[in-house]
Amino acid sequence: MQPNAFDDASFPYSPARALSLTVNGSAVSVTADVRTLLVQLLRDDLRLTGTHVGCDTSQCGACTVHVDGEAVKACAVLAVQAEGCAVLTIEGVATGEKLHPMQEAFREHHGLQCGFCTPGMILSAMDMVRRHGPVLDETTVRAELEGNICRCTGYHNIVTAIVAGARAMGAAPAHGVD
Amino acid sequence: MFAFTYHRPDTVTAAVDLLRAHEEAKPLAGGQTLIATLKQRLAAPSDLVDLSGLPALRAITLADGRLIIGAIARHADVEASPTVRESLPALAALAGLIGDPAVRNRGTLGGSIANNDPSADYPAACLALAATIVTDRREIAAADFFTGLFETALEPDEIVVQVSFPLGGEGAYEKFRNPASRYAMAGVFVWRGDASLGETGVRVAVTGAGQGGVFRWSEAEAALAGAFNPAALESLGLPADEMIADIHGGGAYRAHLVREMARRAVARLMAAAA
Ligand SMILES: Cc1cc2nc3c(=O)[nH]c(=O)nc-3n(C[C@H](O)[C@H](O)[C@H](O)COP(=O)(O)OP(=O)(O)OC[C@H]3O[C@@H](n4cnc5c(N)ncnc54)[C@H](O)[C@@H]3O)c2cc1C
Ligand code: FES
Ligand code: FES
Numbered sequence: 001m002q003p004n005a006f007d008d009a010s011f012p013y014s015p016a017r018a019l020s021l022t023v024n025g026s027a028v029s030v031t032a033d034v035r036t037l038l039v040q041l042l043r044d045d046l047r048l049t050g051t052h053v054g055c056d057t058s059q060c061g062a063c064t065v066h067v068d069g070e071a072v073k074a075c076a077v078l079a080v081q082a083e084g085c086a087v088l089t090i091e092g093v094a095t096g097e098k099l100h101p102m103q104e105a106f107r108e109h110h111g112l113q114c115g116f117c118t119p120g121m122i123l124s125a126m127d128m129v130r131r132h133g134p135v136l137d138e139t140t141v142r143a144e145l146e147g148n149i150c151r152c153t154g155y156h157n158i159v160t161a162i163v164a165g166a167r168a169m170g171a172a173p174a175h176g177v178d
Numbered sequence: 179m180f181a182f183t184y185h186r187p188d189t190v191t192a193a194v195d196l197l198r199a200h201e202e203a204k205p206l207a208g209g210q211t212l213i214a215t216l217k218q219r220l221a222a223p224s225d226l227v228d229l230s231g232l233p234a235l236r237a238i239t240l241a242d243g244r245l246i247i248g249a250i251a252r253h254a255d256v257e258a259s260p261t262v263r264e265s266l267p268a269l270a271a272l273a274g275l276i277g278d279p280a281v282r283n284r285g286t287l288g289g290s291i292a293n294n295d296p297s298a299d300y301p302a303a304c305l306a307l308a309a310t311i312v313t314d315r316r317e318i319a320a321a322d323f324f325t326g327l328f329e330t331a332l333e334p335d336e337i338v339v340q341v342s343f344p345l346g347g348e349g350a351y352e353k354f355r356n357p358a359s360r361y362a363m364a365g366v367f368v369w370r371g372d373a374s375l376g377e378t379g380v381r382v383a384v385t386g387a388g389q390g391g392v393f394r395w396s397e398a399e400a401a402l403a404g405a406f407n408p409a410a411l412e413s414l415g416l417p418a419d420e421m422i423a424d425i426h427g428g429g430a431y432r433a434h435l436v437r438e439m440a441r442r443a444v445a446r447l448m449a450a451a452a
Contacts, residue, residue, distance in 0.1 A: 015183065035179040037213075058214055059358075061280065070254075070283040076213050077284065080184050081206075081228065127279060131258070146360060147278025 019083045023048070024092025038082050039063045039074035042089055050090035050119045054149065061148035064120035065089045071127035073147070090119035093126075101172050102126055105165030106158075113152035124148050125162040126169070134170025136163055180222040186231040190339060193227050194314050197335035200225040205337055207250055207289035210281050229288075235339060240265060243345050249288025249338040257282060268349035268367070269307075272299050275353050277360050288338040291323070294330050294391060296422065297361035299353065301392040305383035306367035307349060310342045317342075327391050347371040347379075350446040352439040353386075356426055362386030363427060364435035366395075368443040370406065378403060382440060387421050387432040398440055407448065408441040 020029045023046060030045055042048045042065065054062035056075050063074040066088040093100045099107065102122050112118040128136060128144045141159045150158060183200075187193040197203045203225035206212055215221045229235060235248040238259045245265050247256060256262050256273035263270045276282055276290075276299055290300040291311065304311070304320040311318045314337045323331050332338070353365040365385040371377025380402040382395045401410040416436055418429035427435070 017184065034182065034184045035216075056217070058210065058281065061278070064280055071280045072284055073280045076210055076281075078184070078209065078213065080186075081209065081230065083186075124279065127283075131254075131279075144279055147280050 017080060019080055021082050021084060022086040024087070024089060032079055034078070034080050036079040037075055038065070038067075038072075038077040038079045038087070041079040041082075042074060042087070048089050048091050052116055052119060054116065054120075059147075059149065060117070061120040061124060062117055064123045064148065066123055066127065069130060071124050088123070090122060093122060100126075101168035102129075102162070102165035105161040105168055109157050109161040109164060111153065111158045111161030117148060117150040117152075121145075121148050121150070121158055121162075125165060128162065129166045129169050134166045136166045138163060179216045180219060182216075182223050183225045184228065185225060186228040188231045190232060190235070190314050190337060193229060193232065193337055194335060196225065196227045197337070201334075203227055203335075205229055205292070207286040207292075208252060208284040209289075210277070210285040211289065211293050211295070229337070235288075238262060240345075245269075245343045245345055246340050247287055247343070248340050250286045253277070253282035253285050253287070253290075254279070256287065265345055266307075266343060266349065268351050269303055269343065272303055272351045272353075272367070275299060275351075275355070287341055291341065292330060292332060292338055294324050294326075294328055295361070296327050296388065296391040297356075297359075297363075297365075297386040298392075299351070299362060299365055299385060302362075302365050302367040302383040302385040303343075303349070303351065304341065305392055305394055306369040306381045307343050308369075308381065309344075311338055312340045312342055313338055321394075324392050327389075329391075346375065347377060348447055348450060350443040350450070352442040352446065354435050354439055364432055364439050366436060366439035366443050368402070368440060368447060370402075370447055380406065384436050384440075387416075387436045389420055389422055395436070395440070402444065406444065408444045411437055411441050411444070 016031050017034050018031050042051050052062035054060035058073050058076045064071050065074045067082055067085050102125050141162045185196050202223050204223040206226040206228045229250050235250040237248045238261050239246050253273045253276045257270055290298050301324050309320045311323045318331050347370055349369045351367045354363045356363050362385050364387045367383045369381045371379040380399050382398040384395050385392045397414050416433040418433050421429035421432035423429040
């Protein structure tokens with residue numbers, strides 16, 4: 001693998017380790033330094049750059065992906081911890097050209113401006129539906145968004161989009177490859 | 179991050195053997211504290227012993243009048259568990275106040291208490307509920323477990339296996355969150371014994387505020403044992419110079435927050451009883 005983007009080269013690398021997991025429905029086998037973060041594996045090795053790094057300190061939620069269906073901050077998980085797991089990133093959310101209902105709701109309700117936070121917002125929103133069902137009120141959505149920071153929108157349209165997207169998920173057949 | 183070797187054992191014995199064999203080894207649970215520490219090079223363990231291969235440690239059960247929660251039960255598990263919500267609703271509510279949903283999907287009870295951050299929530303519940311910390315080799319009363327800032331009674335090669343909470347009485351937790359970090363600026367867990375069973379005790383445990391970490395507020399306990407209502411706390415004050423003072427708030431402010439959170443917790447318990 002290429003040098004670890006978060007490190008300088010002056011420290012010896014840990015033993016490389018073969019690891020297998022499923023990413024967006026496809027089996028992936030790589031050999032990586034054990035210190036590789038899940039977000040580094042996704043972005044640097046697999047070139048899935050839709051998962052963003054806003055802070056690298058577990059605050060912003062831009063790196064949110066699903067591991068076995070649950071939203072996690074990929075900057076706070078080692079790639080080896082996802083060994084044998086199913087990972088879903090924003091690239092795996094749509095079905096071909098057809099947007100996932102949550103993505104469609106963000107488009108419809110202008111839930112994004114620059115789009116940097118959006119992949120994490122969408123994966124977190126899908127996790128809200130997993131835990132609370134498709135009927136979400138605004139208060140719940142606002143509380144649930146504590147770990148996802150947006151510097152553009154002021155959140156209002158994100159909340160509207162998630163409430164609508166959740167309902168659409170309830171009405172639609174299962175999407176994505178979780 | 180410094181170099182380390184990663185292990186994922188599938189028995190507690192194997193995990194403890196790994197910790198024994200490598201002096202600088204550390205357990206890895208949810209990683210929500212440890213991985214950030216490694217990234218900042220504030221820790222340099224030679225080996226990480228990932229506990230996620232021990233699914234039995236994630237169980238939540240009731241036995242002999244106690245609620246027993248496995249060390250790798252995640253905050254989200256405790257928050258959502260019907261068993262916890264029915265037997266100890268204040269603990270489920272506390273778990274739901276930790277961090278944010280993604281942190282709660284990974285962070286664990288064992289990791290939180292082993293870390294003993296002075297602003298963490300679970301230590302207050304363990305003290306106020308007189309929990310027992312069960313490790314691979316012994317049982318430790320919560321009162322003896324939390325020994326100071328980021329310090330516990332655990333040996334370097336010792337693993338928390340479960341935490342056992344006695345049932346009976348009622349608890350309530352009130353937390354004033356730092357809006358940025360979501361950790362407690364002051365968190366107060368109040369437990370009141372079941373008077374109909376002759377239990378008249380009150381326990382008040384405070385997190386987020388004390389310079390020495392979580393502590394029992396004995397003056398408040400005595401006042402509430404005399405008269406269980408928020409007014410009983412009115413004239414009490416904690417010494418400001420023993421409270422945490424940082425960019426988020428001074429000692430006097432923290433002392434005020436503690437009393438206010440205690441008052442709210444008492445009011446909540448009274449409302450629940452009415
Ligand atoms: C953005 C953010 C917000 C947070 N907000 C809060 C909050 O509001 N309140 C709060 O209480 N916490 C908060 N936390 C901390 C969170 O609860 C962590 O999950 C917790 O402190 C550590 O648990 P962990 O399972 O992630 O442990 P890890 O990070 O894996 O480990 C922490 C330490 O405990 C040791 N350890 C882990 N498990 C065991 C075990 N079973 N036996 C012995 N030693 C063990 C490890 O070796 C390590 O030293 C927050 C964290 C983040 C990132
Ligand atoms: S990059 Fe992971 S939370 Fe900000
Ligand atoms: S749309 Fe720009 S950060 Fe959210």
